[in-house]
Amino acid sequence: MQRKIAYFLTLTALVLALSACGGNNKDAGSDNSSSAPVESASASTELVITAKSWEFDKPEYTMPKDTPVKITLENTSGAHGVEIVGQDVEIVGNKSEVVTLPAGTYEIECAIMCGSGHSKMKAKLIVS
Numbered sequence: 730m731q732r733k734i735a736y737f738l739t740l741t742a743l744v745l746a747l748s749a750c751g752g753n754n755k756d757a758g759s760d761n762s763s764s765a766p767v768e769s770a771s772a773s774t775e776l777v778i779t780a781k782s783w784e785f786d787k788p789e790y791t792m793p794k795d796t797p798v799k800i801t802l803e804n805t806s807g808a809h810g811v812e813i814v815g816q817d818v819e820i821v822g823n824k825s826e827v828v829t830l831p832a833g834t835y836e837i838e839c840a841i842m843c844g845s846g847h848s849k850m851k852a853k854l855i856v857s
């Protein structure tokens with residue numbers, strides 16, 4: 730009988746320890762989510778992509794993961810856009826958009842049918 734009580738006490742202690750850990754994780758999570766909107770309102774990092782007919786200024790761009798980054802498109806000749814394929818991000822003309830992406834390698838394509846070299850306007854975005 731005493732063994733059973735010891736067993737249950739151990740179990741209770743374990744459950745308490747586990748729920749305490751869970752509580753800590755939840756606290757950390759709510760800290761992250763409460764600070765995220767502030768960060769996205771004012772991105773501390775800017776990525777400038779320059780486009781001309783018919784190429785982007787770099788074959789590869791990099792930005793930090795899970796961080797709001799202000800992506801700015803500058804057209805130096807012609808009218809072009811930046812589309813981050815599969816991410817619902819499209820910046821058309823000389824504009825900026827604050828974008829937060831998880832780690833990965835993304836394709837950038839021109840978002841506007843800009844002429845004969847349009848299909849060549851591709852670049853990579855490396856988020857790490």
Ligand SMILES: [Cu+2]
Nearest residue numbers: 839841843847
């Ligand atoms: Cu184009």
